[in-house]
Amino acid sequence: EAQVTQNPRYLITVTGKKLTVTCSQNMNHEYMSWYRQDPGLGLRQIYYSMNVEVTDKGDVPEGYKVSRKEKRNFPLILESPSPNQTSLYFCASSSSAGGNSNQPQHFGDGTRLSIL
Amino acid sequence: AQTVTQSQPEMSVQEAETVTLSCTYDTSESDYYLFWYKQPPSRQMILVIRQEAYKQQNATENRFSVNFQKAAKSFSLKISDSQLGDAAMYFCAYLKTSYDKVIFGPGTSLSVIP
Numbered sequence: 001e002a003q004v005t006q007n008p009r010y011l012i013t014v015t016g017k018k019l020t021v022t023c024s025q026n027m028n029h030e031y032m033s034w035y036r037q038d039p040g041l042g043l044r045q046i047y048y049s050m051n052v053e054v055t056d057k058g059d060v061p062e063g064y065k066v067s068r069k070e071k072r073n074f075p076l077i078l079e080s081p082s083p084n085q086t087s088l089y090f091c092a093s094s095s096s097a098g099g100n101s102n103q104p105q106h107f108g109d110g111t112r113l114s115i116l
Numbered sequence: 117a118q119t120v121t122q123s124q125p126e127m128s129v130q131e132a133e134t135v136t137l138s139c140t141y142d143t144s145e146s147d148y149y150l151f152w153y154k155q156p157p158s159r160q161m162i163l164v165i166r167q168e169a170y171k172q173q174n175a176t177e178n179r180f181s182v183n184f185q186k187a188a189k190s191f192s193l194k195i196s197d198s199q200l201g202d203a204a205m206y207f208c209a210y211l212k213t214s215y216d217k218v219i220f221g222p223g224t225s226l227s228v229i230p
Contacts, residue, residue: 042220107161
């Protein structure tokens, strides 16, 4: 089954404690991205990657890091989390950024992060 | 910078009726992609419909259709014969090229009244 898997689904942690949210896709997609969703703001792109070892900043990259060492994995790293990073996070993948009629972007189920 | 606006934070529709959700965007590009995504309470993000700017014909997917007005930079979603399962948050999104960042609007929460 084609899927994007994010872990963990929920996490409550404290300010300054490094954390990593993993994302893995099994569709051999080139394009992967991370979004955060906040009420009234929709989804904002944090980082995206067009292929292995190629990453680029989205609209809200501050405070986040990513890596793309393998095609299937695209972890999101918060080196020193702060309360303003409390949000719902989505990972997505597709054959290209917009996908196509047959292969749209596939989203993970989301990760709810709470930074105290 | 490109922006996407959804001016209706909340909307409601009677079951079996038709509803239109609005979306406007700002861009200086001539070729781009536009999308509508649905997010039900389960939080899943589901692609509803996709439109390529160079195509004049409006996209249609079953009960979902769009009214794409390129000159006006408007991309509204029409849901016909609304069903209870259509209740969700709907996001409009813009993409400049195949390998670029996607810009989402703030969303419209749609309620369906039985």
